[in-house]
Amino acid sequence: MSGIIIYKSKYGATKKYAEWLSEATGFPCVTTKEADINEVAEKDVIIAGGGVYASGIACTSFLKKNIGKLKGKKIIVFTCGASPYDEKSVNAVIKMNMKDDLEGIPVYYCRGAFDMKEMSFKDRTLCSMLRKSLVKKDPKEMEVWESALVEATDNEAHDWTDRSYLEPVLAAI
Numbered sequence: 001m002s003g004i005i006i007y008k009s010k011y012g013a014t015k016k017y018a019e020w021l022s023e024a025t026g027f028p029c030v031t032t033k034e035a036d037i038n039e040v041a042e043k044d045v046i047i048a049g050g051g052v053y054a055s056g057i058a059c060t061s062f063l064k065k066n067i068g069k070l071k072g073k074k075i076i077v078f079t080c081g082a083s084p085y086d087e088k089s090v091n092a093v094i095k096m097n098m099k100d101d102l103e104g105i106p107v108y109y110c111r112g113a114f115d116m117k118e119m120s121f122k123d124r125t126l127c128s129m130l131r132k133s134l135v136k137k138d139p140k141e142m143e144v145w146e147s148a149l150v151e152a153t154d155n156e157a158h159d160w161t162d163r164s165y166l167e168p169v170l171a172a173i
């Protein structure tokens with residue numbers, strides 16, 4: 001069985017998971033930017049990973065663009081966010097991102113990392129604005145991802161990456 005891991009990572013957590021998957025499977029891993037669709041389309045299994053940014057899964061634009069060339073392939077998506085796993089939030093992200101031709105592709109969630117100090121000015125500003133709007137809320141009323149974001153935007157470095165998140169992905173292969 002041949003395979004490839006393609007990923008899009010802004011701050012490194014998705015990249016780390018892609019490299020762990022590569023170690024475990026022997027499949028090469030490349031960024032969506034470097035990936036040559038003709039080479040990807042030769043593989044039996046395509047694992048696509050992307051960070052979650054404002055509820056969007058980063059690797060889905062590559063899949064949407066190229067899905068026509070990937071008919072009949074086993075495609076698995078993993079996504080990497082700052083929130084702890086929460087079925088309701090993950091399902092909402094899946095619903096929003098895996099539409100039309102991408103519907104039904106399995107998506108696995110891995111918890112990533114979050115460090116405001118490492119972010120681009122634009123991302124840091126966006127996260128600070130989101131924090132400002134969320135801290136006004138009663139903590140009891142907050143969704144899991146909302147309280148996680150308030151906790152994570154404290155200017156400390158957070159890293160929740162863990163190989164165990166990949167167990168369901170490896171089982172799915």
Ligand SMILES: Cc1cc2nc3c(=O)[nH]c(=O)nc-3n(C[C@H](O)[C@H](O)[C@H](O)COP(=O)(O)O)c2cc1C
Binds near residue numbers: 008010015051113
């Ligand atoms: C602009 C921005 C928006 C984000 N939005 C979300 C989000 O909607 N849900 C979530 O769980 N994490 C969110 N995060 C956290 C990232 O998903 C997390 O840092 C993840 O590790 C990013 O993957 P990367 O390290 O591969 O870039 C956001 C981060 C940034 C910078």
